[in-house]
Amino acid sequence: MTSPPPNGPPAESRRGGPRFSVVICAFTERRWDDVHAAVASVRAQEHAPEEIVLVIDHNPALYERLKASLPDVLVVENREERGLSGGRNTGVAVAHGDVVAFLDDDAVAAPGWLRAFSAHYADPFVAGVGGMTLPMWPGSTPSAELVDAPVPSSTGTRPRWFPEEFDWTVGCTYRGLEAGPVRNLMGGNASFRREMFPVAGGFSSGIGRGVHSRPFGCEETEFCIRLRQRSPESELLLDGDAVIWHRVPPERARFSYFRERCYAEGLSKALVTRSVGTQDGLASERAHALRTLPRGVLRGLGDACRGDLAGLGRASAITVGLAWTAWGYALGRRAARRSAPAAPGGVGGVGGLGGVGGAARPSGEEPVR
Template sequence: MNVTPLHPVTISVVICAYTDRRWDDIHAAVASVRAQTHAPHEIVLVVDHNPALQARLADSLPDVVVVANREDRGLSGGKNTGVAVARGEVVAFLDDDAVAAPGWLAAFAAGYDDPAVAGVGGLTLPLWPGSTTSAELVSAPVPASTGRRPRWFPEEFDWTVGCTYRGLKPGPVRNVMGGNASFRREVFAVAGGFSSGIGRTFHKRPLGCEETEFCIRLRQRRPAAELLYDDQAIIWHRVPVERARFAYFRERCYAEGLSKALVTRSVGAQDGLASERAHALKTLPLGALRGLGATLRGDLAGAGRAAAITVGLAWTAWGYGIGSTAGARTARAAR
């Protein structure tokens, strides 16, 4: 961690953890941050209302700032706690079941050479079942194997497993993805923190979008702020066996629809659905046609990918409709 930074900006890395079932994952994530060519200012590990895990991690990672989530249970509270503790000029977020490529922070740092840039997100690649284990990644953070993607799983829906999806291009974006993101620390005073009513909590459904709502809120309060997607800021995110199944795929799509309804209730439908409309109207139809074309060329799994795109879009729209209806009822009752 004594490598001279390629750019002068200081970056604190926040990792949120909640369960000892990810013990090896957490240590692999920390090891990958230690191995960065742009040395982190500090590593902040926020433990979500689990004192026993916090004590174990503090003992095993003495060079890491290990703190308890000071806010409500869930990812938003953990991230807010990490921001409050961090002292770097930039705060970067890494999922506890992900590992970063050695140039991850250097790519982020380069983005902040432009003073207009308020946030930079990166490329998240999946580690499918059968990939290099987390225990192996502790000593060698770059995976030798990324496992095997289910043949029916469309790249356009990689967001369902927390990864970058087909159709996202480097450059300015509406929002970055939360597990591979960074922001100038100063913008949190402008936009506030991540909303505890949106995103992963103790809710039984796999909700998300806390970073989407935050980014939109930031741009609404500081319109000149620019957010970038840089595909050189690379991490690998683990996909457990249960999340590589079609049942989870459908559930995650439905939950995303519910989450989008919460986002639009907070920031408005125009901003809240702008990127989703473009993805649904352009990227997904092209993906379905690509799958059908592959089927005609002899790849029978292409039909499965086309069907999954259709089902995924339908389930997401269904979740959004249910969430919007419930929100309207709540608003009427409040009045």
């Protein structure tokens, strides 16, 4: 018989429900309204959180402003390296809840978000639960209005060429990802038992957003795979009722960003496989590329035959997106082989990709997140 994860049955099972610490990482004053809308949506949860932790990424002015503006929120400065991974690790370190949930600073959660997460943690084998992230395209409800009413009345207009199979490029749930057991959760809409972070080792600062100018990702993918490798009995689940809406700014609804994000994802996947191996690191991606994407191309061509000419654009975007992701991965793997070996349990750093990964962020320039 399989044993429960480390530390035995969770304490919250004896209290009837987990206590949540919700961690939001912020880095720029340009998202002032977004951050306040995110916090408002957490305050409005049907399952009230134990605390809201707002981590500010190496921006003292923003830290002081938000600390004054949100006196009921625990506002702290990132104590680790600049970037999303360091911010999340800082949030975990100060959290007191049984479960740590993560919400992006440019997203709002539906009122039942934490309640949906909570239902799964009665099972001691569940180490983490994620949810469905829906896009708020350009033209959606402004964040200033979401502060008073966190559920958007409008989600804007999706570009007609943009395939749902690639919604991950804007941080959202994509076609082909289904509720149930999953390999990894998407970091902007995820929760984990706090006791699992010492087991997994935290988020790697060598992967993800905030260090370089390119839109890297996959820090949560690498973390989840590492968690499962170190605690094979643990399960990660995706719940379709744990809904958040994630804002897509106009510049990310353009084909140029789409292509750049795909290329950066390939580079990021090279770092992931360097850390956790190709079998685990690419298992979901192979299935998506071999099953979901070909169906998406055929769907787009079929739509075009039925009079929706934008279907040709969607089919073409899927083809280009896959090609650029594969190209980034190939170049990343080649560059990684020339660099020093990765440290045990983590990644040596994005710098290992050298010029392929893009230059480090110049002083004063905000990272892409």
